[in-house]
Amino acid sequence: MKGVCSAPGDYIYFKSQVPLHKIPIGTKQWQYYDFGPKVVLPLICLPGTAGIADVYYKQIMSLSMKGYRVISVNIPRVWNHHEWIQAFEKFLDAIDVHHIHLYGTSLGGFLAQLFAQHHPRRVRSLLLSNSFLETGSFSVAIPWAPIVSWTPSFLLKRYVLTGIHDGPHEPFIADSVDFVVSQVETLSRDDLASRLKLTVDTASVGPLLLSDSFITIMDTNDYCAIPQQLKDQVSERYPGARRAYLKTGGDFPFLSRPDEVNLHLQVNLRRVGVEAKQYLVRGISKGGNGGSPS
Template sequence: MKGVFSAPGDYIYFKSQVPLHKIPIGTKQWRYYDFGPKVVPPLICLPGTAGTADVYYKQIMSLSMKVGYRVISVDIPRVWSHHEWIQAFEKFLDAIDIHHVHLYGTSLGGFLAQLFAQHRPRRVKSLVLSNSFLETRNFAASMPWAPIVGWAPSFLLKRYVLTGIRDGPHEPFIADSVDFVVSQVETLSKDDLASRLTLTTDDASVGPLLLSDALITIIDTNDYCATPQQLKDQVSEKYPGARRAYLKSGGDFPFLSRPDEVNLHLQVLNLGQDLVRGVSEDTSGGGGNSSEQNDGNDGDGDDAPKDDTGINHPESPDSSQPPPAPESPDSHHSSDSQLLSNAKVGTTDAENLTFLCAISEKQQYIIASNILQHFAWEFCTLYLLCRQAGTLYINWESCWKFRKVAV
């Protein structure tokens, strides 16, 4: 990690264009970015333990500003149980007048997204999970002081969170992502960190989902990640019919280090059909504030069976090795030429054809324009290099002749 962090230029531009919203809902303070048209169900991004709403700025800039999706990036509020999270997130959606959502969660954010999809299945249209997990007991085993996390000093909590992030050597774009996330950790208060670590270690697991596996996408990286591989494998085993995208590299924060690849998967695999339709279920029969609908849906499939706390708990402990602290988010730089070579999508040819057909003409035009622009820049660069080489050769030859004459 670098000693001095300088905010990326695109992040500075993002902050100048997209306002940060802060609203109190009950006793919870919500901090989020919301950008894009209101006619389609939004993609809501949930960060990991070390993340904030800012870490998904590349998704907002690409999917909202360039393509036309509505993307909402939120901070995880200060909640101290998973049941409290489900209730708080539902109230947040009601407050901003949203009923159906696509959820994209990384690490802890992915775990919380699965819990919400389990207990409020009518509200979730699709899930995208990255470096996520199904249960928390492994993290609890690696943090024996979890019961007193609320009394721990801020510097200890930050140090514990940052130990889960591998400290070099990194590829430049991964190093940039790590630096960005570390800078975001510094903005989190003691209570914010204590709350997230509590959610990471509090005993709970994801139960059966009513959501079809075909509406779940798993985006994982094949290099180092703070989430142990065995926990990521459990997610893949639980959703055998899910779509899969494996990135050759990207670290803990592929949405920052490999934004082009992640954004492409989000477009093609999950959001294309909503953009093509151009009309959300919110405007065609399920829209508006959902609090009244939820009142009438009690016992109608909107909440799976649960215990007194509302969360499914694992039956037996696991003997696997304790993992490091779960993910945090960040990174920078990726080129179009690496887009297809570094990403492998685990779908059949027929499925790929279906997804590509869902892309609108506007998206096809944008992709084609980007490819043409890329090749145009390469051609111009090669041409200029050849011209420069020719000029250098002529100058060298003239100098050599002049030197012979002088001698």
């Protein structure tokens, strides 16, 4: 495993150019990247159980250069789905963003759907990747689900990493796994426990007011930690959604297949009427066009 010491050069460059914002909202600490022209309706990226805001750095770099605004968030320490919905709404209010496009992978896709269900006026489109509609399957699969809040850190990490570490992988996918594993190592026990709690607490996505035509399903057709049956349920729920299947990419296609993923993200944003403001882009420079909420 490569570890943090051999982080990819483009990631090191990204970290030197794009600031990580940290703001307390109520009892929650939010960490996020916000890059690209502020006049553009943002695409907000929600990571899975193993991800943090950094895993979408390739999307932030590529789409911001094309005139889109990308916000990538760390899911804060919330312990149930209602708390997530409330906390995310407060976050959007705090950064003065009223309407959004949501890109969620795995758990992030589930949380995106829940938010769209409860706040339909705020969500203009959804991009779901390797996601699911209900958490019952995960709850059954983890015998210690009822005590996840008190589970030791090494057990939490072992569970998360076991799901994503089966190989062998082709080089790009192996690199994406190494990168995410190095990010998991930075998460505290409480961060991991709260994310697993969101994964195993029984909940399901109800009907959405959002039309299927404003939903894109972007799944990988090779190995993925999310069972195919759960991904099929998402496709069946939104029969009119745009399909954007990737032949390969593993659990983290945004890292292993960034060009394909970024293209599908652009296509979705154009389809739903987001107008890129490329003339406002000065390239990635210190502070960029993102900046803290004013």
